Amino acid sequence: MITVNIQKKLKAYNGVQLLHLQKAFVPGSITRITGPSGAGKTTFLKMIAGLIKPDSGIIKAYEVWFDADKKINLPPQQRKTGFVFQDYALFPNMTVKQHLEYATDDAAWIERLLAIGGLDTFTAHKPEYLSGGQQQRLAILRALAIKPRLLLMDEPFSALDIKMKGGLLTDLQKLFKELQATVIIVSHNPQELDGIADDELVIGSEV
Numbered sequence: 001m002i003t004v005n006i007q008k009k010l011k012a013y014n015g016v017q018l019l020h021l022q023k024a025f026v027p028g029s030i031t032r033i034t035g036p037s038g039a040g041k042t043t044f045l046k047m048i049a050g051l052i053k054p055d056s057g058i059i060k061a062y063e064v065w066f067d068a069d070k071k072i073n074l075p076p077q078q079r080k081t082g083f084v085f086q087d088y089a090l091f092p093n094m095t096v097k098q099h100l101e102y103a104t105d106d107a108a109w110i111e112r113l114l115a116i117g118g119l120d121t122f123t124a125h126k127p128e129y130l131s132g133g134q135q136q137r138l139a140i141l142r143a144l145a146i147k148p149r150l151l152l153m154d155e156p157f158s159a160l161d162i163k164m165k166g167g168l169l170t171d172l173q174k175l176f177k178e179l180q181a182t183v184i185i186v187s188h189n190p191q192e193l194d195g196i197a198d199d200e201l202v203i204g205s206e207v
Ligand code: ADP
Pocket: 009, 010, 011, 012, 013, 035, 036, 037, 038, 039, 040, 041, 042, 043, 044, 052
C-alpha cells in the first residue's frame, strides 16, 4: 500500500494556498487525479516522486520514502518509480532507442515497448524529428522501460489523437497489470480514463 499524508504550501502569484492530501493507493491499481488548473496536481505527483519536498508529513511506499519528522528522504533512483512529465523532458541529443537503452538493457523489452508505442520505425530519430504525439509516446515508453513499481504520469495522453489513444490505452492497461505497477495519472479530461481507472482523487475541488 502506498500511503501519503502530506502538507505543502503552494506559492502562487496571488498568495499561498495550503495543500493537505491524505490518500492510500492500492498496489496494482490505476488512480486518476483530477482538479482545476493550479490546484497542485503536478506538485503532488512530484512530491510522490521525491522531486519536490513536502513541508511535513509522510510518504510511505514499499518502505518509507519521506518522513519529515525522522528526516528520511530516500533518493529517487532507489524507488523504482517512472515519471512521465507534462512537457516530456526528453533528451535532445538521444535517439528514440537511446532513450530506452539509457533506462534498461533488456533488448526484448525495448522492442516490445517500441511496438506498443508505434515507434519501431523511428528508433534512430531524435526528439526534434518526432511529432508531438510521438514525443509523448516516447516519454511514456521511457518511464516504462525501468519496469516501474510505481508509475506517475502527468497529462500523458494530451497530445494523442483519439484513434491512437484507444489502442495505446488498451495495451498500456495490460502492461500495467503485468508489471503490477501502481499507476497514478493526472488528467484534466475526466472521461479520458473511464473504464481504466480503479480509483480517483480530486484535488482542490471545494470552491
Ligand atoms: P496543477 O498541476 O494542478 O495545475 P501545479 O501543481 O502545477 O498545479 O501548481 C499549483 C501551484 O503550486 C501553483 O500556484 C504553483 O505556483 C505552486 N507551486 C509549484 N511548485 C511549487 C513548489 N515547489 N513549492 C511551492 N509551490 C509550488
